[in-house]
Amino acid sequence: MSQDNVSALDIARSLPGVIRRLPAITRGLYYYSLKDQNRELTLGTLIESNAGSVGNRPAILFEDRSITWSELNGWANRIARYLQDRGLAKGDAIALFLENRPELLAVVAGAAKLGVACAMLNTSQKGKVLEHSINLIEPKMVVVGEELTEAFDGIKTGIKTDHPQPFQFLADTNTLNAFGDSPAGYANMASEVSTFNSDEPVLSDPPTMGDTAIYLFTSGTTGLPKAAPGSHRKFIKAYGGFGLMSLAMKPEDVLYCTLPLYHGTALLVCWGSVLAGGSAIALRRKFSASAFWDDVRRYHATTFGYVGELCRYLLNQPPSEQDRNHSLTKMIGNGLRPSIWKEFKERFGIETVAELYASSEGNIGFSNFFNMDNTVGFSTAPYKLVKFHDGTRDPIRDDKGFMKEVAKGQPGLLIGEITEKWSFEGYTQQDATEKSILRNAFKKGDAWFNTGDVLKEIGCGHLQFVDRMGDTFRWKGENVSTTEVENIIDGSGLVEEAIVYGVEIPGTNGKAGMVTLVPQSNGRAFDANKLFKYLRDNLPAYAVPVFVRVTQAIEKTGTFKYRKVDIQKAGYSLGDSSDNIYAWLPRTDGYTLLTPELVSEIDGGNVSF
Template identity: 80%
Template sequence: MSQDNVTALDIARRLPGVFRRLPSIARGLYYYAVPNEHSELTLGTLIERNAEKFGNRPAVLFEDRSITWSEFNGWANRIAHFLQGQGLTKGDAIAVFLENRPELLAVVAGAAKLGVACAMLNTSQKGKVLKHSINLVKPKMVVVGEELLESFDNIKTDLNTSHATPFLFLADINTTNAFGDAPGGYVNMAEEVSAFRSDNPMLSNPPRMGDTAIYLFTSGTTGLPKAAPGSHRKFVMAYGGFGLMSLAMEPEDVLYCPLPLYHGTALLVCWGSVLAGGSAMALRRKFSARAFWDDVRRYHATTFGYVGELCRYLLNQPASDQDRNHSLTKMIGNGLRPSIWQEFKERFGIETVAELYASSEGNIGFSNFFNMDNTVGFSTAPYKLVKFHEGTRDPIRNKKGFLEEVAKGEPGLLIGEITRKWSFEGYTQKDATEQSILRNAFKNGDAWFNTGDVLKEIGCRHLQFVDRMGDTFRWKGENVSTNEVENIIDGSGMVEEAIVYGVSIPKTNGKAGMVTLVPHNDPREFDVNKLLAYLQANLPPYAIPVFVRVTHAIEKTGTFKYRKVDIQKAGYSLGHEFEEVFARLPGKDGYRRLTPGMVADIDAGRMNF
């Protein structure tokens, strides 16, 4: 069950652990609170500092490669000098289309030293979506990995680039010394970079903390992606807030990161934490539940980064006497469901869960500083939880036109005040940026970032995630939280994963609940009415899903998020291979397997739900 409150006594019990981390916390507070956007503290200078202090210690581990901080800094410097030789200067952008491998980090680091921003392209994108993402940032050049060449070749003639030789090729080989052969129309980047010197670049106008270091892209689940700029400040804040204050990272630590580096949790949170400790980042191209613990043991990892449903995949693996045969004690990320939080910690012996709340574009973040269960922690940023219209991102304004806070403990829309210190960097599109800002919220002239997420306070300024906006729907005049229904279904012990959402039924008001689930056992043998009995014992009648789709797998994004929009569009339709759909039909007991005739009757409004 989820934790319903955090008390002063709960926090007091955690104070001995906090006291042990005091030196790290004190340092973390300094970096987290640095307000000066003109400071020369940047991603590049953080790397240079580690090269000086921990030069012979590993910085990046990947397959059979181990790259020290000194080697990594020299590699980044050669890339910086190469890009400078190509005419790139502070304020320019390049796009990076690489799978997880050390070359990606080196390119980002090298570009950052010049003040050149890297647009981190989603490696699963293709066609018009990929073209759209690249053209959003108008990069001077694009770095393309051999592993993604086919996808890129299909759209490269449609790109808006202004460089004479805009396409840089990086061979997919397991060494930094062999260059491979670049195809026609591409510059062999590794070969060109090798000719440049490895000393730190000396610039008359170096990058500053407030300058853009990266662009991260929204998932685009309800439209084409948007590009969110991320400044060097975000790396510095992750360095202090997560690496030092939450995880107390040390040079001996190894953070295993199977998350895609085009995602903020991997690039900002995980890498920022590694930078803070002078630690090592162990990379894997793509997450594998079966290989996870072997990798952890191979790299002697002490920490790992997670997001979305990754932890559930690990729990779904058969239990083994090797489940605690590893060195992991810490984990950092977001999306660990309360329904599996304790089970995961106990099965695998994890001591610290640094659950967090943040977004690529947002100006507010929460961190589980006290290592409490089932909470995203607290934040020093100014925020409020306000009343909102169900199923939208829109807050409710009172008769005076201002927003109102919810009562303590009630779910509310999270908004973060936009100030000089807590700036909102927004998107490359000005209209998208403005749509996310709430102006004149509590007084004339103020401005707040609308996160679009619903959270609630559970005590001592600790928040608990409730729902993404749009994940709440109304049925039978009642509000249904998809997150809460999913947590109940998780507790049944009958499913590996489940996603709940609302679907429209002709001639009804609101939306009916529906769940798509993957059973623990053979889907053909799943007892849907046994699940119904469990739901009836644990949920109010209006929250019990009307429809159930039983399937063998649920498609997800590269960052382990469900493609909920696509699933909702399918609704209760039939004809999907290896799937069955059940419904609680009016006047009938239990769930019935839907037939084409039944679907036709529902669509025609002939069933009175």
């Protein structure tokens, strides 16, 4: 199959593999297609079911710990009873600020048993951004891991809550049998939970499939993060669509997950797939390219969750005779570039790439069901690829106000039709939800979700990802909101105006952040590293601009809009400009002034960002 084409013959060649998965596909289709929002089928009932059918098999592997499905279910029940005793009930929310470890999944599971939703806080957030994210939800409690108490203590006084014990502490240890000492102002959650029994909680109003299970935070186009509610149905769809239909997971499977569990790919896709097979999820706090294959062998992993950047990091490791000395045959995730797809499969002996396309808040997803190369697969949801204005998320409308589809094979803005079956759960902020809806797109009264992403069709209904448009770009596996970064820079007191965008660097995935700014005209020389320190204190590392262009003026249009496309095209090139351009180079703690020689090194792919 060519890189940019899927043919009927390719589909036919994949059919033997599809036929082998037919029993799992049939089951998966059933769960994926469920529509009854009032059905008592939830994340909690899935865990209870696995405890009954494969109770003695491992559910979570972490460092030297192995937790069975029965143990996880009992742990979740104790957490549910604790939350219930503290006055929480269906419809309430708590926020989780924990790194990848078993406690995080146990709390999500326990809360799910009650119908209490968990807001999955980004562990890289700090300062104003973290405070904003928590207050969007106004949770009854915030569960904070010992590993993150310092970051949380910095914003603790600004959190809105009306609960008498709002701050819950979990020591950075095996809290099933060691509780640690909680700091002042925190309840020792593990110690308190241990006093409750492990029977299923008694509920007068149990949660249903349509109730909110989680909140995931997304960097949209309006500045600070937005909170997207995810119903239990999203877990059920991942359970059926990914765990059964795409991967055919079984109890003996182990999925190795280094992706952060505050991401939908890790929590919904990876854990949802594990739930479907009664399999085990092996967790690592943070991805390490050098430790990856040792972990895979240690846990006897058969599957792993990925984003494209992770795969590139693994390929960049020196080839070894151990490259195929492992049990991995499957992978699931998104962002694997066509340029490394075949090389990755062949070097590491991967048979199944379950590439997918989805978003935390969106109503549309694609899955590489037929295991084709270089595609996000196909979707059964109604969608269109439409013409759009360059550099924006805005579709082009004709004289009658309607949108136009692109020609087959041409890049287009992906939009998903909003229907009763393909509902758009949106955000906690109604204005943010409305901004993502395109109305009267092809006829009066219709409504479509604007993904903000550009894809193209490559045959037989299969799409290939092209780019992320508008005011959001992707770097280090994270979505970065340009407006959010601009707002933080504006608060530094060091600049008069600033515009943030993404630029491509050879040999990397996604786009690196860059800011073009005009410094404060106070007669002092601009201090790039003073700005760097401020940004590191107020932004996650992945959102700190890699490049800074310092200029005397930023060109605008006649209507005072920035010429963002032109600025973006210039990137970090020095050209004939008198601008100073700085770069945050790998393994440095500040900005370095670019020289022609250094730019050549970067352009040659010799600087490993």
